[in-house]
Amino acid sequence: MIRTIGVLIGIFCVLGIYFGPSILFPIPTLDPKDNPAIEQFVIQHTNDERMAAGLPPLVHDPLISDIARAHSENMSRLGLSHDLEDREPTDRALRAGYNCRAYRADGSYTYGLSENILQYPVASHLDGFETISEAVAHDLVNSWMASAGHRANILDEDVHKIGVGIALLENASDGQGWTGSVIFATQNFSSCR
Structure with missing residues (x-):
């Protein structure tokens, strides 16, 4: 024995x-069918960060997610940028029928959407999470939180809505021998209620 x-x-x-x-x-792998789960986990982890900072959670807006998703898909073809095809976040929002002008407490106003973007080479790990989708979403939010400008967008007390879009580019290459999957992620925020 x-x-x-x-x-x-x-x-x-x-x-x-x-x-x-x-x-x-x-080793867990990602598939484009995982994108909606990653998007939901990004919203959840973003709201966890806001609540840890004493801020209310953001409300998911499906139209804003459609705008974010279209931008992520566009970035997967054209590269990482806030401004693609001469359209910045507010231009993309208006073209999609999202028109927002919100007044702040000080009397000023905001117009359109603020945005966080990220290009993320997928690492296959779980780090204690139950699914690769949740692990990737956690990495995305942590990356944004480590950057002052992106963190400011997440923790902006004047935003009330969020939309997230994910695009998975499979078999990407860096031209130096690395190949793998890359995620293009977009978070859009709105001050409208």
């Missing part, structure tokens, strides 16, 4: 060395 257990352990060790850890512990 002990000898059988020893042989089995030896076989698993050899398999692990030869095939790498993925033979024993499958």
